[in-house]
Amino acid sequence: MAQQTITTPLTFTVRRHPTELIVPAKPTPRELKPLSDIDDQEGLRFHIPFFHIYKNNPKMGNKNPASVIREALAKALVFYYPFAGRLKEGPARKLMVDCSGQGALFIEAEADVTLKQFGVELQLPFPCREELLYDVPGSSGILDSPLLLIQVTRLLCGGFILAVRFNHTICDGYGYVQFMTSLSEMANGASTPSTLPVWQREFLCARDVPRVTCTHHEFDEVADANDKIYPLDDIEQRSFFFGPTQISALRRFVPTHLKGCTTFEVLTASLWRCRTIATQPNPEDDMRMMIIVNARSKFKPPIPIGYYGNAFGYPAAISKARDICNKPLGHALELVMKAKSEVTEEYMRSIADLMGRIYTTSNPS
Template identity: 55%
Template sequence: MAAPSSTLVFKVHRREPELVRPAKPTPYEVKLLSDIDDQQGLRFHIPVVQFYKHAPSIRGKDDPVAVIRRALSETLVPYYPFAGRLREGPNRKLMVECTAEGVLFVEADADVRLTEFGDQLQPPFACMKELLFDVPGSNAVLHSPLLLIQVTRLKCGSFIFALRLSHCMSDAPGLVQFMSAIGEIARGSHAPSIPPVWERYFLSTRSPPRVTHTHREYGQQATIDENNTLTTMPHNFDSMAQISFFFGCSQLSALRRHAPPHLRQSYSRFEILASCLWKCRTVSLRPDPKETMRMICLVSMRGKFSDPPLPIGYYGNTFAFAVAEAPAGELCRNPLGYALDLVRKAKGEVTEEYMKSVADLMALTGRPDFLKTRWTYLVSDVTRAGFETVDFGWGSPVYGGPVPGLANFCIPCKNKEGEDGIVLAISLPTQAMERFVKELESMLKSPPNETKTFTHVMSAL
C-alpha cells in the first residue's frame, strides 16, 4: 500500500540552461490575468514530472530533447503569453507583458536506466532536484520565466520530461492543454487541435464587485471588515515525512463500504478518498477534540459556466478552494458518512456565482492567500486533467502528474501489476505518519463497524 521515497542516486550532466523563444514573431502586448489567477495562493511555481519509455519502433533514433525543443518553440507562437513575464500593477493586479523573451529549457543526460527507478513509479521522487534543475533566479513570481522545462535522457533510451509552471498562468487542465499542444506539434501537426483562448476577463471582478458568499478558504472572517481586509491564521508547518499510497478497485471498494449503504454508489472516488484521508489524518495528528479541522479541496468549474459559457481552449485557472470544517472529536467519533456529507456540501457550494464572488473578493481585499495551518488538509483531484495522455511521439507516459508539496494530489497511476488506480502522496510529521498508516490499514481491512472502530480512536485523542 505504501511506498518509501526513492533512494536512487545517479549523476546528471546538464548543458547550460537556454531560453527557447517563439519560432515566429508574436504580438507585443500586456494581458491582464483574471482575478482568480492572481490571488496570493497561486503565486508560486508548481512542478510536474513525466516518465517515458524508449520506443524505437515509434521514433527510431529521434532525440527527444531536439524534438521537444523544436515543438516547444513552435507551440509558443500561439501560446505566446508563456514566453512573456509577469508584472504587477496597482492593487497587486498581475499582468503578462508579452515580451517573447522565452521559457527556460534544460538539456540533460543521466547515467541511470528507467528500470532503476523501481517497478512502480509513483511519488515522492527524492531525485526531483536532479530531474528539474532550479536555475538560479528563475523561481520568482515577477520578472522571471513563466516556464522551466528539463528533458533528461536516460541510458536505456527512455527520457523524463519535467516542468515548472507559474501557477498564476494555468491550472492543471490548462497546463495539460499546453503540454498536449507541444505533443501534437512534436508528432507532426502544424498547429494545436484546440486553439488557445486567453479571455481572462471571464473570471475578473464585476462592476461594482459583490461578495455574495462566505469564503472560509481565505480565513476565519467570512466577508470584508470595516478596514477592507481579510483576517487569516498564521502558517504553522512541522517538518514532514511523505509516503504515497495506491488505491485500486479493491481499496476503493473497501473504503466505500464505510459510507452509508443507501448512498455508497452516489459518492465519487474523490469524495470517498478525500473524506477517508481527512478522517485518518485527523486521527493521526491527535489534536484537541475541540480543534477545528479543515479540508480544502480544489473544485474545477470547467464546463460549468453558463453566463457566459467558458470558451473551449481557455487555459487559465478555473477552480475554487472549497472548505469543509468539523471539530476534531466529531470527525473522529462519527461514521465516515459525517465527513462525506461535509465534503459533498463544500463542493456543492462552488457554483458560477460563487466563483464570481471569489473574483470580487480578491479585487476588494488585495488578493489574500488561502488558509494554511497545521489543521488544514489540502487535496486536489487531477485524475481527469490528462497528464497520463500527453504524448510527445513516444507514446503515453508510464507516469505523469504534478509533484506533491503543500497540496496532496489524486493522480491516475498503474501499480506494478498493471492495475489502474489512484496514487496519493501524504505529508505528515513522522510519528503522525505511523499512526496514519495504521488507521488507514484498519479502514481497508475492517468491516464498516464504525461505532467500534472510532470509539477506540476517540480514546486516543
C-alpha cells in the same frame, strides 16, 4: 556542460547542457495581458512542478527526445505566447503578462541511470527530483522571471523524464493539460493545436460593482493555537496507490444515501478522517479540508473552450475534530460533497470580487 554526482540511496550523475531560452518559432504580438482576479490571488503566486516519465519507444529510432520537444515547444509558444513573456505588477498589485517573447527556459540533460534502477514503482518523491528539474538561479521568482521551465533528461535505457515547472498564475491543472496536449501534438507533426488557446481573462475579473455574496472559509485566517501546523520539513512524503480493490473496501463504509459519491469524494473524506485521527487534535478544534473543484462547467454561458487560465475554487469542508474522529465516514463524506456543491458560477464571481476588494483595500493607491 554542468556535472554533479548525486548522493542518495540511488547514486547517479546528471549532465546538463547549457540552459537555453526557447522563443516562439514565429513573431508574436507584443502586448500587456492582464490576469484575472482568480489568477493573481496571493495563494497562486508560486511555481508548480510536474514530472512525466517515458519508457524507451523503439518507434523513436535515433531521435533525441530533447530535440523533438525543443522544436515542438517553439511551435507551441506561437499559440501560447504569453508563456514566453514575463509577469509585471500594476496598481493594487494587479498582475499582467508582458508578452515580450523573451522565451521559456529549456534544459537538455543525460543521466547514467535506467528507469528500472529507480525501483519497481517510480513514484514521488523519487530520488533527485532537484536534478531532474534544475532550479536555474533567478528563475523561480514571480515578477520578471520565466513563466515556464522544461528539462528533458535522457536515461541509459532509452527512456526519458520530462520535467515541467510553470507559474501557477498563468494556468491551472486543466490549462496545463491543454498546453501539454498542444506540445505533444506539435511533437507529432501538427501545425496547429486541436484546441486553440483562449485568453479572455476578463471573464473571471471582479464585477464593476464588487459584491461578495458567498461565504469563503478557504480564506479565513486560522490561528495555530495548539501548535498543530506542522512545518513541511517535519512531514514525511510518500505516495500511495488506490486501485479498484482499495476503493471498493472504502466504499463499504459509505452509507446508503451517499452511495452516489465519486471516488474522489470518498477518498478525500477517508484521508481527512485518517489524518485527523493521526494528529490527535483537541476534540474542539475545527478541522478543515480544502477541495479543488474545476468550475468550468458551472458557468452559463460556459467558459470558452480553450480557456487555460485558473478556473477552479477550493472550498473548505469544516468539522469539529471529535466528530471527524468519532462519527462514521459518512459524516466527513457528506461535508466534502456539500463543499464541492457550493462551487457555482456565483461562488466564483464572489471569489473574484473578494480578491479585487482585498487588493484594492490593501493598496489604496
